[in-house]
Amino acid sequence: MVSLKDISVRCGVSVATVSKALNGHKDVSEATKERLIKAAKEMGYFPNSQARALKTNRTYNLGVMFLDEAGSGLTHEFFARLLNSFKTEAESAGYDITFINRDMGSRKMTTYEHCKYRNVDGVIIACTDFTSQDVYEVINGDIPVVTIDHTFECRSSVLSNNEQGIEELVEYAYSMGHKKIAYLQGNKSAVAEKRLKGFLRSMAAKGLEIRQGWVLTADYHNPELTYKLTKKLLENDDRPTCIFMPDDYSAIGGYNAIKDMGLKVGEDVSVVGYDGIAYATLVSPKLTTYAQDTERIGREAAKKLIALIEQPQTTFHEVITVGGSLVKGESVAKIN
Amino acid sequence: MVSLKDISVRCGVSVATVSKALNGHKDVSEATKERLIKAAKEMGYFPNSQARALKTNRTYNLGVMFLDEAGSGLTHEFFARLLNSFKTEAESAGYDITFINRDMGSRKMTTYEHCKYRNVDGVIIACTDFTSQDVYEVINGDIPVVTIDHTFECRSSVLSNNEQGIEELVEYAYSMGHKKIAYLQGNKSAVAEKRLKGFLRSMAAKGLEIRQGWVLTADYHNPELTYKLTKKLLENDDRPTCIFMPDDYSAIGGYNAIKDMGLKVGEDVSVVGYDGIAYATLVSPKLTTYAQDTERIGREAAKKLIALIEQPQTTFHEVITVGGSLVKGESVAKIN
């Protein structure tokens, strides 16, 4: 690979001058600057990122921390889309992405140690267990961090407007005439809490009764469990007319349960999802759901993280809330 | 961060000795080696990956190159699962993953230049346009490469057994009594060619007629187009009893087309997919498909790539074929 030195000998200047010319410092004349930049281009020069990082302590690498278990993480559409937009935004600012997990090869290391080893400039934490030791270490470390859908003291985060999303869904279901609404919530997390809160509040605001046994705890991204719980909800004679699923993916389990009981989604039983994944508009009947703006969540997270890295003095910690939008499908029946 | 020097002063030895002790060289006594390792552990030492890379020219980073357009790449279940297992295998060997694309920040660079800039030790190429200039540059460069589902001269690749997969599906459809089979193929690529070849061959072997207009070119991962083409296939009076979809995801479009025409999947019209994504078993009726072993494909690719990197002399280029398995769903009717 061609180095600064190669350029310097060819042009008869010092390495320092080449470096400054290429980095746009002012103490090098316009003439030589142009000459050097031209030479660099001709010779196909690219800075050695490792050497630069060694000296400047800036790698232009961002760590991505997420739950890395089988069936999780990358294969979650929510996370995949989030990562995609985060990556796009980061790249346009010159940053690459590194997955941060524990246990690199033979060496046992924690996530935080992995960050230090790779010297990432910042970390984004998403779709993980925010109560874990690994997260704790990173949050309390000295690396800029942005969390998704969970907020820590003195750290920045990007939140989907979970409370409002559910409220809009309740509002919609109510407007369609539903009063007997059941709620399957996701596994314990800040997100699940927010959504439940939104649900309970808007139900109360509408004067709707929250039945005993109609608020159940399922899992996110678990159609099988949702299948079972949906069946359970429908077994009794007095059953809900509308069921809120933990998320769109799980809702498929709900669909199947309803069909298997000989009922029709969107006619006998109404269903509401959450997320706005691609399948929501492909299933039949189309799922009514609240589409999170994952594209913007990822973008905002990247922007904030890069701001924290590049302007640490003038950037403050904040909680950024990103709104979504109600998607009216065909899964909620009009009743009276 | 604690460096070799810190350890050396604390233990009263030279930096060189510490380095050699930690890297298991032989010219350092067992006693001091143990002492130094212990000290390193106590002080929380981790090597600075940049410094090491600078000196050794090994970053322990693998580049991942894939089609990075909207709606592609990360959000493809096939790719996501592939990446996941590739990543797991790579990490267990001490490698991290870097996404390689063009245009880092303001600097225009090609994918290959990006590789050079980040000094990745090897590259895996998947789910992309293999005829592009970007791929060409990388293939003809001096970085170890493994390609997925496409083979280049003198390069290693991991292939899914596409030909055989289709053949098994034809075999199955035939065994269920189907003779009038239509085939929607994916967009132009080595994979599409292989599958088509498998289809034509096994149809011929069974003495089945390949009707004019029953082999159409659709897209991978495009339910909308598949929807249209499926309708087109079913519009005529003399219609196929079984349709092969480009992939499972697109098959959803096919399902919808069939339903929208007032027909029933798995009764009036049979449907076959390809991939074995999670949704295949969630849709109703369950999709009959050929499940690619993405988990193994990713693992094999990582293994091969790392072998090429670490034992360049004794590793030869090869084409690794990974088998899949037929998944009998409910979407193929028994007819006579």
Add this chain to the structure above:
DNA sequence: TTTATTAGCGGAAACGATTTAGACAGTGCT
């Protein structure tokens, strides 16, 4: 005893970049 060998360790250069401090020449001012 002398010499050759070896084990164990350290010095120093190198990787490729950035950055500080200073050299040098030219300019303008008194």
Add this chain to the structure above:
DNA sequence: AGCACTGTCTAAATCGTTTCCGCTAATAAA
């Protein structure tokens, strides 16, 4: 002329490692 100042450039240190080579002392061989 003497002085300060400015613009342009260079030398050298530095980041944290690895590695080649050489040194010392101890051991083995003669």
